[in-house]
Amino acid sequence: MTSAEHHPAPAEHVRRGRLFVLSGPSGVGKSTVLEHIKQAVPGLWYSVSATTRKPRPGERDGVNYFFRSGTEFAEMIGRGDLLEHASFADHFYGTPTGPVGERLAAGQDVLLEIEVQGARQVRRSSLGHEAVLIFLAPPSFDELARRLVGRGTEDDETVRARLDAARIELAAEGEFDHTVVNHDVRSAVTDLVSLMVEPRPDPVS
Secondary structure, three states: OOHHHHOOOOOOOOOOOOEEEEEOOOOOOHHHHHHHHHHHOOOOEEOOOEEOOOOOOOOOEOOOEEEOOHHHHHHHHHOOOEEEEEEEOOEEEEEEHHHHHHHHHOOOOEEEEOOHHHHHHHHHOOOHHHEEEEEEEOOOHHHHHHHHHHHOOOOHHHHHHHHHHHHHHHOOHHHOOEEEEOOOHHHHHHHHHHHHOOOOOOOOO
């Protein structure tokens, strides 16, 4: 038996996936834009977040979110299972760490759609140096307020809380690598896709 047979050739180098973080104020249209991006960028893996809020009509556990109790969510934090987590309108949201790292290592691009506080945590995390943070902005604050009120999925108190938070979130735009203004879904998706499919240099052997 030859030496080569004793020591197989190393596997071909796998290009590491890219981590995209999409954030912006509540009501700006992240979820709608995201559905179009999934269709436009084949192979992009969308990380499903965990949350303590109740499902909205039509939402499914494990598809839109992992719906967890407050106790279950606290246990995930305690075990270090979350890449980021944030509280908003009396609920918690977080991104499971394991699946994200596995997909990136396998060469698959990953997209997180999270709150601004969560995006800051990703920037500070072990994956922060490779994350591309994208801020989805409304044409104006008045338009954002109109969209939030118009969707009719929350009570007045929650809408007011989201608008108050939105004022703070809009001020964080400068912390992001790119800004895309959501004048309309089609143009926003086009701009986002162009950021996600731009060419990259070949990996170093």
